[in-house]
Amino acid sequence: MTPEEITLAVAGYASDAKAEAIISLDLRELTSVADYFLICTGRSERQVKAIHDRVHLGMKQDHGVLPARVDGAAQSQWVLMDYSDVIVHVFVPELRDFYRLEQLWGEAPVQPFEFAPA
DSSP: OOOOHHHHHHHHHHTTTOEEHHHEEOOTTSSSSSEEEEEOOOOSSHHHHHHHHHHHHHHHHOOOOOOOOSTTTTSSSEEEEEEETTTEEEEEEHHHHHHHHHHTTSSSSEEEEEOOOO
16 A cells, blocks of 8 residues: 555544544655654544554455554553554544644645545
8 A cells, every 4th residue: 555545544444433633744755754644633542542443453454454563552642553654643632732743743734634424
């Protein structure tokens, strides 16, 4: 899968789990860390865990892709999933506001995702 396809697929799975404020940051011109950050919010730790689980299962079952690394799943306040060229960040609202990745990478083009309710 291309990084763009991974980003779109992950955004769709996150939306399935009712993630909010789903965006991607295009980092290709800014860093070699990743091509994209996909950032979204869950309203609670339980929802952050559900978003992580949906993304993980969807990517595995539908695309045969597993993250190289997952951090924060046990605490479920900020879960980071490393899909090599795409880094997925799932936050509770307080931590998303605190870390402000959108502002930190303010030069990166932003792509919001909005999906029709299921």
